[in-house]
Amino acid sequence: MHIIRRVYLTQGIKGFYKGITASYFGISETVVHFVIYEAIKAKLMSVRAHQPMDGDKKTRDFVEFMMAGAVSKTCASCIAYPHEVARTRLREEGTKYRTFFQTLATVAQEEGTRGLYRGLSTQLIRQIPNTAIMMATYEAVVYVLTSYYQNRDNTFYDADDAD
Template structure:
């Protein structure tokens, strides 16, 4: 692969990541809030309605045993206790995406849906650029050691790319998560203020809290790209039998390939995302990857380690489809414009 091809991969990856991040930012905020132990999205109380007889349940009418149960319960904490003026019926249901969006807009304003967008835009372009550039170079390296374009080549290449990208950009995502978890309506905390607070409290190492969970997330990247490359290879092989010309249909097929591969990968490796968000919260309750997963599972069950999965899938399908289609489109435009033979080599 020539230096020109590497630059094209770098630019295409950056543009693709930026476009996807802007379009899906509100869903990213909702997903992070659902994963967190502090948002309350997964245990907001349901206040009992006034019964038909007209009597209203209050602190005075709740029996002492009921009051003790409400105050001492560990599974449903502060949101239930706060609402004691109207007897609370605990709910284990997670608010759906629309309810979460409405809740954020009502209590924090519409701009809160874009909290963390600054660091996201700063980080997504270099992150995706680093990832795609490392992936293409690693693929070239592993093709020289292993059977060319075999599944193992894709696994090794994706692992290298994920490790490098996570190591270099983790501080940016740490700041983004902290900003997204800031639920104070009157908060004017900027990314720079967030950086200052983290550094003052924990130093440089504070920005790498949760990095282990990010490394565990490489498994998602591996599954994603193995499936994507397999589907893409089949599509390229099929089309070269009939025509060497690229068409708009090809880009839609790449979008579908990206969406399918990311959906499968997200379902398999999702718990690492919950652990990563919990580790990035303020406080010392969560200290390590396995400790976090164990604690969440113990206190919240299987549903706890899959908090926000629906939002993740709803977000990732358009995000990945847009990102992959944009990436392929930019690569095609640039290779056509600068006369490289990238697609010819892919077909062969």
């Protein structure tokens, strides 16, 4: 409560929303991540189209999904990371940073391009394993649910055919 009161007294309601523009630009990272992930997945599927398959997913499939998630998240993070720097700087108390683009320009001017990517390695160490596991889990859940409902629908249709 002390911090909330202090933010309100020193900056008003706007103080609670510092860095929100940078957070909105963070959506671009998610967009880039999913576009790259789906492109990698499509390429994997096209390679598989030429191989005989029994329709069941194997461990190798999920490892490939994990790798696709890791690669796509790495690319997306490297492309969109400056928004994280801007968001963090905007939330510092009593700083010279006022707006999203002004913050990016100030950091680039004072610290160079490296300043826009400060902390990226820590972000990647945290995000890559998380995303790899998340994408493989997502694909596993989709596979299980799809298999369940397809089998259920086939059973339902078979029962109708018996009538």
